[in-house]
Amino acid sequence: MRDRSTPRHLQGHGSGTGSTTCHVTHVARLTGMRFISLMARKLILSDQADDVRKLVESYIQSGNLNFLIGSGASMPAIQVAGDIEAQINGLLMGGDLEQANLVALDFIEELAERNVDLLADIDDEPLVETLSNYVDFLSIIDAILFERKNILLPRQANIFTTNYDLFIEKAASKLPNVTLNDGFDRTSAVGNRYLFSPARYFDRTYRSGNMTDRIVELPVLNLIKVHGSLSWMRDTDKEIRFASDGVKLSGNVSKIDPAAVTAALGTRALILPNLRKFESALMERVYFDLLRLLSNCMDKDNALLVAFGFSFADEHILDITQRALRNPTSQLLIFAYSDANVAGFSSKFAQNRNITIVAPGQGPSIDFKSFNAILRAIIPESGAPQ
Numbered sequence: 001m002r003d004r005s006t007p008r009h010l011q012g013h014g015s016g017t018g019s020t021t022c023h024v025t026h027v028a029r030l031t032g033m034r035f036i037s038l039m040a041r042k043l044i045l046s047d048q049a050d051d052v053r054k055l056v057e058s059y060i061q062s063g064n065l066n067f068l069i070g071s072g073a074s075m076p077a078i079q080v081a082g083d084i085e086a087q088i089n090g091l092l093m094g095g096d097l098e099q100a101n102l103v104a105l106d107f108i109e110e111l112a113e114r115n116v117d118l119l120a121d122i123d124d125e126p127l128v129e130t131l132s133n134y135v136d137f138l139s140i141i142d143a144i145l146f147e148r149k150n151i152l153l154p155r156q157a158n159i160f161t162t163n164y165d166l167f168i169e170k171a172a173s174k175l176p177n178v179t180l181n182d183g184f185d186r187t188s189a190v191g192n193r194y195l196f197s198p199a200r201y202f203d204r205t206y207r208s209g210n211m212t213d214r215i216v217e218l219p220v221l222n223l224i225k226v227h228g229s230l231s232w233m234r235d236t237d238k239e240i241r242f243a244s245d246g247v248k249l250s251g252n253v254s255k256i257d258p259a260a261v262t263a264a265l266g267t268r269a270l271i272l273p274n275l276r277k278f279e280s281a282l283m284e285r286v287y288f289d290l291l292r293l294l295s296n297c298m299d300k301d302n303a304l305l306v307a308f309g310f311s312f313a314d315e316h317i318l319d320i321t322q323r324a325l326r327n328p329t330s331q332l333l334i335f336a337y338s339d340a341n342v343a344g345f346s347s348k349f350a351q352n353r354n355i356t357i358v359a360p361g362q363g364p365s366i367d368f369k370s371f372n373a374i375l376r377a378i379i380p381e382s383g384a385p386q
Contacts, residue, residue: 040346040355045370046363055356057378059331060144063304064153066297067141068317069161069168072309072337073368077130078114078165088272098258104272105253105261108164112230115166115247133368134171138221140375142178145219147380154204155219158297160290162227162314164270166247169223169231179205182223184242193241196232198289226290226317232269234282240269291316298324307334308371311341312348325352334358335366335374 043052071080084107091100118127145155159168172180183201184194205218225232233243253264265272271287294317298305305321312318324330332355336342339359349355358374360366 040349040352040357042342042346042357042359044359044361045366045374046361052358052374053377056333056374059304059333060375060378061148062150062153063302063331064297064300065141065145065157066294066303066305067157067159068305068307068310068321069159069163070308070310071163072311073133073161074130074163074165074167074309075367076126077118077124077167078111098261101258101261101265102255105255105265108230108265108268108270108272111164112247115230118166118170119247130368131167131170131174133372134167135174136372137368137375138168138171138178138180139175140372140379141221142175142219143379144375154202155217156202156204156222157219158201158222158224158293160224160226160294162310162317163225164227164230166229166231172221172223179218179220180223181220182225193233193235193243196240196242196286198286198293201293224290224293226271226287226294226314228268228270228283228286230270234267234269238282240282240286287316291320295320295324298330299327301329303327303330305330305332307332309337309368312345318348322349322352325349325354328354330354331356335371336360337367338365 043055045052071078084103088100088103091097091103114127117124118131141157141159145157148155161168169180169182172178181201181203183196183198185197185200186194201222201224203220205220206215207218228240230247231243232240235241254260269283269286271283297303298321303324305324312321321332325332332349332352334345334355334357336345336357336359339361342357342359345355345357358366360370364370
């Protein structure tokens with residue numbers, strides 16, 4: 001039976017353990033000062049699984065729902081880039097622009113080829129496993145939205161991601177009843193290359209019955225790819241279009257020709273992992289437009305941001321999230337892959353109280369399957385995807 005009590009984030013913002021709270025109260029009494037703890041709340045999944053479920057359920061059922069998905073979600077199919085950003089930045093700082101561009105292109109091409117295999121349904125175990133995780137994730141979120149009883153909340157979830165890959169799009173194609181809005185205008189096209197139009201985000205979709213006038217809102221998942229996508233292409237640096245073949249490949253680029261390498265990078269609609277980030281006014285504008293969407297979503301009452309596989313290494317996203325948490329009704333819920341990640345998250349959000357970090361504790365790491373299991377547990381049995 002669902003907990004219908006007032007959501008925890010409307011009851012106040014507890015932080016830390018009971019002993020920490022007692023210590024803070026004791027200090028306040030001794031000094032006569034009003035002292036507020038800014039520690040993030042930490043829940044240990046291996047010891048507090050029921051508390052985690054109840055917390056996630058209360059937040060999701062009563063909040064404007066946003067997800068922040070990072071590269072950790074696409075493992076094991078795509079290994080985290082690791083030191084690629086540091087490698088490129090080191091070359092740039094050393095003045096070796098040509099080699100930095102070559103490293104960036106090699107990285108993107110390797111990733112693009114992996115996604116070609118994904119779209120072609122190549123029988124590769126890591127690809128199949130990762131795609132299955134994404135399919136489960138989308139179907140669970142769709143079911144959560146469909147089962148929502150609060151008619152004041154939109155049946156929408158926003159999925160923000162810095163990943164270039166196409167796992168979410170491919171997963172949605174496996175789920176005909178799931179509506180994914182990727183921001184492209186498909187009402188018209190030039191050469192089957194749809195125009196990117198962020199204004200189309202957040203359109204609400206309704207369906208009326210054949211025999212009655214009852215109108216029902218359909219669940220919609222908004223996919224917002226903050227760093228661009230392998231399926232995006234720049235059209236003369238004026239607009240972004242969807243690549244008709246699904247994955248934008250560079251073709252036969254002469255790697256010994258610096259101009260050819262630069263030109264190949266120039267067709268990409270990607271925010272590259274380096275200090276320069278913006279070599280295109282178009283991509284800079286799109287990037288900050290999409291970040292503004294994140295900021296606006298978090299400014300809403302009872303906004304919830306669920307982070308998975310994301311390190312908050314992007315300084316702009318980190319800054320927006322920190323500022324958004326000044327909204328006292330907003331909540332950040334971070335799922336840490338391992339206990340070793342907790343200290344870093346706690347440090348980044350040391351000045352915020354409305355944050356909860358879920359760590360694995362003595363149990364296995366919180367991978368995508370574990371994350372999906374936590375989400376699935378809050379769906380009524382009648383609405384749970386099989």
